[in-house]
Amino acid sequence: MQALQKVRPAAGLEFRSCAEPVPEAGEVLVKVHSAAICGTDIHIAEWTPGYESMEKAMPVTLGHEFSGTVMTTGPGVDPALVGKQITARPSTTCGQCRFCLSGDEDNCTGRKGVGIGRNGAFAEFVCVPAKNCHVLPDSLDLAIAALTEPMTVCAEAVATAEVSAGQKVLVVGPGFIGQGIAILARAKGAEVVVLGRQDGPRLSALRAAGFEHLIDTADTPMGEALAEHGAFDAVIEAAGVPALINPCLQVLKKRGILAVVGIHPRPAEVDLTRLVRMHQQIRGSYRAPARTWDEIIDFLDQNQGLMGGLISHHLPLAEAMDGFALSKQRIASKVVLKIGDDR
The missing domain is CATH 3.90.180.10 (Medium-chain alcohol dehydrogenases, catalytic domain)
Known part of the structure; x- marks a missing residue:
């Protein structure tokens, strides 16, 4: 073979x-x-x-x-x-x-x-x-x-960030993992904003999936684009870009959670003094437990039109x-x- x-x-x-x-x-x-x-x-x-x-x-x-x-x-x-x-x-x-x-x-x-x-x-x-x-x-x-496997990664990230109904969640990186996170966070009842850079085709896929708050920082700087949304309850970083970690923390509310699921090619610098004073948390997210797999299989089965579109x-x-x-x-x-x- x-x-x-x-x-x-x-x-x-x-x-x-x-x-x-x-x-x-x-x-x-x-x-x-x-x-x-x-x-x-x-x-x-x-x-x-x-x-x-x-x-x-x-x-x-x-x-x-x-x-x-x-x-x-x-x-x-x-x-x-x-x-x-x-x-x-x-x-x-x-x-x-x-x-x-x-x-x-x-x-x-x-x-x-x-x-x-x-x-x-x-x-x-x-x-x-x-x-x-x-x-x-x-x-x-x-x-x-x-x-199934990448969607279990998405589910683990959403769980790690403790996303719940009524929250405002920022997803950074609109690749498939970011897309899946956005879909599962929305299914939890959260308001979701997705941010990318020079990611027109991927953001278009999310638009077709019913998302409205989509930002491409090639068109508008991150700070300016996010200003109207205020602080986020949770930020989930799925871009794997070290330089984005501090900007993610800057738009995270006090006691908010930054979940990092992206794979980074080098270490990231973090303003620890601000992190401490804002009582924020940074959590890593990776592999999901076995029970999540059956949950995701059921989700895929029930949402084949949505997921097939990705x-x-x-x-x-x-x-x-x-x-x-x-x-x-x-x-x-x-x-x-x-x-x-x-x-």
Whole structure:
């Protein structure tokens, strides 16, 4: 099979011919139907700082946002999973460290990410632990199901920021994570403002999804554009731009929460004196717990028209590098690669 892989610790990806994987104990073999390109994949392709741990896994197939069909099972896995449509949590635990052995898998010290530390879904087949799988409803389109993982990241960010009904929330960065955060914050009953820079296509996708308060700082400076909105109850930063952290704090109300979900290429400077006097909090947000996955699958199933509108490009795996270019240029909201046959 053909797989899109990271081969060396430098910029670039390569299509390589690989053998079909065989599931080990506790694993299932999944025939991939759809796999989405993530900001993490772009960082890996460009080889920005923070992914050096991947070197020992290379060559490694990318792709961790996916859906597909279970084809076979490894030893110790219920064969009833065969034929099920699934998505899977990409963070795999080792089962051997002291945390795993004590039942505290969330603090596992030997995690490997599908598509990062072990082979992922930018290929016809992928092996994943059966315990990481979530069975999908028959009514859910598999291309939309591939959005489950990034939407769980969005849900965790909204939870971390403690968004609630009646609040005023600023989302910085209108990429797919920012878009998903805006949608879930709105579903909580919050008034949402979304800010980007030279992000016309992505802001247009949010406008089509019913959002009104959309700002492009290429047209209007951030401070001027936000002045009419006053202080925000919560700010969720999904741009990954260190220089935006202090401006985010400046528009955050006293005792407000800044949730940072963007991956930053370098440290950010923070005015700690102002932070202290304003009683503000900065919280990091990353991986969602397993229970959130089933909640998001249900949300996707109930909102397929809305969520399908955020998929800006459907491409075959062979055109994946075009999808990377579209994403890097901020033309695409979300690129979904169609790899397998329709069910």
